[in-house]
Amino acid sequence: MKKSISQRDIAKALNVNVSTVSRALKGQPGVSDELREEIIRLAETKGYRPNPFAMSLRYDTTHTIGVVVPDMSFNHYAHIVKWIEAEARKKGYMCVVTDSGDKYNSEVECIEHLLNMRVEGIAVCLSQETVDYTHLKQLKDRNIPLVLFDRIVDIGCSMVSANDVDSARQATLHLIEGGAHRIAFLGGPNQMKQTIDRKHGYLEALRERGMVIRKELVRCSPVSFNSGLSDTLELLNMKNPPDAILAAHGLLAISAFQAIVSRGLCIPKDVAIIGFMSDWVSTMSYPPMTFVKQNLKEIGCKVFKLLFNQMEGDESVINVTINARLNVRESTWNNL
Amino acid sequence: MKKSISQRDIAKALNVNVSTVSRALKGQPGVSDELREEIIRLAETKGYRPNPFAMSLRYDTTHTIGVVVPDMSFNHYAHIVKWIEAEARKKGYMCVVTDSGDKYNSEVECIEHLLNMRVEGIAVCLSQETVDYTHLKQLKDRNIPLVLFDRIVDIGCSMVSANDVDSARQATLHLIEGGAHRIAFLGGPNQMKQTIDRKHGYLEALRERGMVIRKELVRCSPVSFNSGLSDTLELLNMKNPPDAILAAHGLLAISAFQAIVSRGLCIPKDVAIIGFMSDWVSTMSYPPMTFVKQNLKEIGCKVFKLLFNQMEGDESVINVTINARLNVRESTWNNL
DNA sequence: TTGAAAGCGTTACCAG
């Protein structure tokens, strides 16, 4: 790799002092116009770029943020990252993206990796395994801005998430209004606030409508295609199988859908289904799936904004909820 | 942000010289065992981390790579990035991911952004607009390792891509064997090598089987949902509409599929379809879509490996092809 | 208007 040219190189070539070059390039007073022009010209022709590492050393600032997501190959997370990165770049920030693979250990490693890099702020979407938050609280002690998003937990830092309780409630109400009597809930591990909230909304709707809550219809397992598949198959094997399913994660929605189809059952006649999931898949399925649509762009932009404010010194802890809303398609009864 | 502690801090606390601390921490000879132990202990309790920026300054090396993709919210690219990042982190490299939004101007900006960051290598998946490669050739002049992937172009650097010609050929042969007589091709802009190659494979198959090549069935437009939709609708409006479609990009496959369905046509009876696309969507569609499956993990890992080798000084230009293969489902005739 | 020097964190080299 060719060595890049420095202010010193320019100074030498022009037989002036580095400090003069620095002033000239920064547009500071104290350089004659002709000399300044000459310096700038040479800098441009030689392709001078300020060395951000020297800058970092000097100012103890890195202009870099870190992001941790559970799985970049899952559209939902990647889509949010896209907008975090876009906003960051607009403000001149680098964005180091890391993938925890939905594992706690790896999440800790990612944070460690980012700390080593001296990022100025970190945005995290928790892994489904995470129940210990010391690696995050540690950030607070070190005064490193932190924003949780999507899968959050209340540890006293800013967060951005969907209105999980209410959107799940709305979805469940929609199923009830369509005539479902035995609505199953498919969620992630029970320690995840996201799962708890969505389950909460589900239960709330049932209570509101005076429906019986059946524990056996509530399945909370690790988020994975296989667990979604087997949970759904078990549900369908019951003496009294559910006539509707609310899947609280995209993967679970996909696997539940396929389980239903594999049984030769008709959607929504035999079993209706609603998923928290992304547009493409829900549009392409047959029948098209009713889904809870989240505004991923808004989430991503807001995450960076909160992070940025914190990095600028704003100490306030803000909890932002981005409204998701139900898009009704044919996997439920869209003729109500 | 709390100032992190440095070797100097440790040295001061222990009343020794920084250079001694440095040696102790690096495990170099020239420090008494007791002193070394004391230094290490203090470093640990104080939470010392080497400052990578000081390191970068010292060695003119950054341990950072950059990635440019057209659209992180599109699963295909995000999935590749996931594995580039994973491999990079394994080797202690930071991975700065940027999203060009499939725009040439933005791609140039991304490269610029990465160069400012002094990344040691860059992996690029070209935007569909890119026809001018000076921003990439410039990297060669500056001796910055470059690997192109997925959407590549031959400018004398290492590349990783799918066997586009042959997989398109295989897909087309499959359509022909299923009885299709008028096979349409849906591709991206004509300057994209990926489109050219896939079209080439398509034409090769037609010629092989002695079929007439109909120019009006070949549609190359910008890659977007809307263009795929309107191109397909126009095809279906023809006096002699196609009885099969080969869609050379995931978005085009999705939009073509929906266009066909919106016309009330039956897949594959009226129109068969094969797409270059990702697993989830093709599994969830009805009927499940026959698709060209790429090994995205292998692509991502290989990209980093090539980049890494170059960063280690390997000058060889390597062109890797990762075999994709046809997964036959019900959007074509899977009973052949 | 310009130059010289110190400092950011680290390492390498040379002296003691």
Add this chain to the structure above:
DNA sequence: CTGGTAACGCTTTCAA
């Protein structure tokens, strides 16, 4: 075995 110092690229303060 340990200390001092220069160097990496840049900015800032002070002196000329």
